[in-house]
């Protein structure tokens with residue numbers, strides 16, 4: 170039985186209409202005078218820290234903690250602005266699926282497992298009215314590598330549900346091969362959704378336990394069985 174469900178954010182719960190990518194570019198422009206720094210970057214499934222590091226290294230910098238602080242302070246300002254004017258949305262089926270989880274006989278705890286920094290995650294999910302659903306999260310602030318963010322999510326799950334919480338009692342839901350890999354890293358079940366940039370075929374090739382076009386195609390019951 171699934172006792173903890175961990176959701177990815179971008180492409181899984183919401184699509185920010187490019188707000189995140191735009192805010193990254195604007196932060197590079199403001200902090201490093203390098204508006205083109207993000208043009209060759211692949212964002213999906215990546216962690217914010219690894220993306221910021223990649224961008225700074227491409228500019229010939231050897232990023233220090235202070236650089237990350239300045240960068241993310243600028244990023245979260247622009248993210249708040251772009252969320253207001255970019256045409257994003259909650260992913261198809263998400264509200265119904267969350268309701269279905271809450272209505273299960275033994276509702277699982279809901280958490281976040283995301284490559285967003287914590288404040289970025291909160292800004293995005295508050296904007297779309299979803300933040301209050303999640304009891305805790307593991308974020309890019311916890312580790313630069315998504316597989317270790319998953320380990321942190323499992324640790325926090327144990328704090329909430331008890332030390333016996335096993336990987337197989339956790340369901341990870343995400344839209345990229347990175348989500349599938351990090352779910353595997355903690356022995357979790359993985360439900361892949363094709364609501365981000367990846368197709369059903371691409372996700373199937375990474376062998377998740379379940380894969381669906383969107384969350385209208387599976388009930389909370391089936392996902393947590």
Ligand SMILES: [Mg+2]
Nearest residue numbers: 177179180344
């Ligand atoms: Mg995603």
